[in-house]
Amino acid sequence: MTTELSLANVQGDILVGFSKKVELFYFFQIDNADAFRAQLTNLVPLISPADKTIGEKAEIRKKKEEHRQNVDVGYGTVIKPVHFPVVGVNIAFSATGLQKLQFIDNPKLNDVIFDNGMKQDAKELGDNNANPGADFKPDWDPAFLQDIHGVVLIAGDSFDTTSKKLADVKASLSTNSVSSIIEVATLAGDVRPGENSGHEHFGYLDGISQPAIDGVDEKILPGQAKINQGVVLLGRKGDTGNSPPWALDGSILAFRKLPQKVPEFEKFLLESAKSSNIDIPDGANGADILGARLVGRWKSGAPVRLAPLADDPELGKDEQRNNKFKFSSNSQRSCPFAAHVRKMNPRGDLDAEIINERLILRRGIPFGPEVTSEEKITNKTQNERGLYFVSYQSNLANGFSFLQKSWANNEKFPVEKPFLSGFDPIIGQKVDQSPPREMIGANGDNVSSPMKLEAQWVNSKGGEYFFSPSIPTLKNVIAKPPVTIPPPANGYTYCPPEHQG
Numbered sequence: 001m002t003t004e005l006s007l008a009n010v011q012g013d014i015l016v017g018f019s020k021k022v023e024l025f026y027f028f029q030i031d032n033a034d035a036f037r038a039q040l041t042n043l044v045p046l047i048s049p050a051d052k053t054i055g056e057k058a059e060i061r062k063k064k065e066e067h068r069q070n071v072d073v074g075y076g077t078v079i080k081p082v083h084f085p086v087v088g089v090n091i092a093f094s095a096t097g098l099q100k101l102q103f104i105d106n107p108k109l110n111d112v113i114f115d116n117g118m119k120q121d122a123k124e125l126g127d128n129n130a131n132p133g134a135d136f137k138p139d140w141d142p143a144f145l146q147d148i149h150g151v152v153l154i155a156g157d158s159f160d161t162t163s164k165k166l167a168d169v170k171a172s173l174s175t176n177s178v179s180s181i182i183e184v185a186t187l188a189g190d191v192r193p194g195e196n197s198g199h200e201h202f203g204y205l206d207g208i209s210q211p212a213i214d215g216v217d218e219k220i221l222p223g224q225a226k227i228n229q230g231v232v233l234l235g236r237k238g239d240t241g242n243s244p245p246w247a248l249d250g251s252i253l254a255f256r257k258l259p260q261k262v263p264e265f266e267k268f269l270l271e272s273a274k275s276s277n278i279d280i281p282d283g284a285n286g287a288d289i290l291g292a293r294l295v296g297r298w299k300s301g302a303p304v305r306l307a308p309l310a311d312d313p314e315l316g317k318d319e320q321r322n323n324k325f326k327f328s329s330n331s332q333r334s335c336p337f338a339a340h341v342r343k344m345n346p347r348g349d350l351d352a353e354i355i356n357e358r359l360i361l362r363r364g365i366p367f368g369p370e371v372t373s374e375e376k377i378t379n380k381t382q383n384e385r386g387l388y389f390v391s392y393q394s395n396l397a398n399g400f401s402f403l404q405k406s407w408a409n410n411e412k413f414p415v416e417k418p419f420l421s422g423f424d425p426i427i428g429q430k431v432d433q434s435p436p437r438e439m440i441g442a443n444g445d446n447v448s449s450p451m452k453l454e455a456q457w458v459n460s461k462g463g464e465y466f467f468s469p470s471i472p473t474l475k476n477v478i479a480k481p482p483v484t485i486p487p488p489a490n491g492y493t494y495c496p497p498e499h500q501g
């Protein structure tokens with residue numbers, strides 16, 4: 001019988017999410033599995049469990065409140081941001097990593113999509129083919145084409161704190177300067193600066209809608225879905241899979257590198273708002289309206305369902321109201337069926353029971369520099385930027401993989417609507433991009449007219465599926481206990497045979 005969930009057993013990023021300005025993703029291969037399993041005992045104390053992450057977050061909130069300083073900036077006062085050192089570490093293994101570790105014969109999660117790895121899933125996810133006309137090879141960064149056995153996630157307040165912690169992690173996994181792992185790549189994400197903090201690179205506030213977990217989150221906000229623990233944690237109520245006992249309280253982490261073509265997206269919004277005769281109220285900006293309809297929220301986070309004609313920044317930041325809505329099932333006047341947030345959470349279009357099994361916890365972070373003035377003038381991306389997407393789910397056929405393939409890439413979803421909805425304009429992928437993707441309903445006054453989405457502004461450059469085990473499984477199943485010589489049964493001190501006279 002499964003015992004009650006203890007937050008001390010679950011890795012902190014899953015249920016709580018790290019406080020972060022910066023996050024390092026250290027992807028590695030296991031060179032020496034025996035040495036790695038022995039050294040894992042040194043690493044486990046560095047891993048942050050959920051209860052510790054909750055405590056740290058509360059502490060930071062308190063300190064921020066205590067050190068809150070209102071600074072006069074000439075035209076009024078602003079709250080001066082204060083930083084406190086904080087850092088969290090988690091670890092997760094790919095299917096090939098679990099096989100390499102061989103802590104039991106053939107350690108599989110029995111989640112076919114996980115067990116096959118993301119490379120096998122790339123074609124169906126709609127990722128670009130680097131070999132057009134020949135066998136499918138995803139157009140990914142070389143690092144992700146290699147076997148990756150695991151990832152260490154280190155999130156914190158600064159590059160300084162996170163890099164120091166990465167050095168500690170590496171030291172814990174080596175003996176006499178010989179490491180049991182080989183680095184494949186280290187990627188660094190960072191929150192955007194200043195007033196763009198919390199916004200992804202297209203400019204929209206992110207991280208607003210997350211489900212609450214039954215028995216974990218005490219505060220449920222208006223409109224927030226409450227899901228069973230097993231939608232995220234393996235082996236818990238609501239997990240529809242068939243995972244082995246060692247997977248209990250672990251979660252599947254989907255990592256995707258998603259570069260975003262920001263200047264090109266902005267150019268498209270400007271030109272299409274003009275050419276598609278979107279009805280623009282006086283003083284409003286057509287590109288802003290079109291962008292909001294593509295995402296389903298304004299840049300401030302205000303949902304277009306509640307604020308269809310103009311942004312409402314007060315609504316955007318008000319957590320009591322910014323999720324308190326359902327889509328009107330047969331209408332896309334206020335929000336297109338294809339809008340990113342409607343595709344990903346079609347609240348009001350489908351029964352809550354169906355949606356709730358498919359909700360994910362999102363823990364991504366932007367990467368790359370701000371758009372330069374030259375990129376703005378030329379409307380061309382010169383510096384790579386985007387989102388390191390991270391989601392947690394107990395099951396990929398319900399979570400990330402399903403959402404990407406069956407909802408974002410499926411022009412017929414949501415079904416049984418008066419019109420075909422088209423692709424999710426933000427992340428929907430079309431295997432063959434010619435002719436380009438289309439969506440319906442971008443124009444609220446002519447909801448049946450299609451709009452050509454001339455390019456794909458988000459193209460995945462790779463990723464992997466990982467399993468983030470519980471702390472007891474890391475400690476007691478995957479880590480090898482240090483070799484101890486049992487005392488002799490007769491109570492005498494053990495003396496090796498070569499020393500016996």
Ligand code: HEM
Pocket residue numbers: 200201202204205206207208209210258259260295297340341342344345360362386387389400403404408426427458
């Ligand atoms: C560069 C790529 C992406 C961008 C720019 C992006 C942007 C956004 C934004 C601005 C929101 C609204 C804020 C919020 O509700 O937190 C959002 C929500 C969401 N996104 Fe994405 N996203 C991206 C990739 C993905 C992917 C790959 C998935 C999953 C396949 C996904 C799933 C979701 C979900 C589930 C929501 C919450 C919907 C809701 O509950 O209302 N996103 N995204």
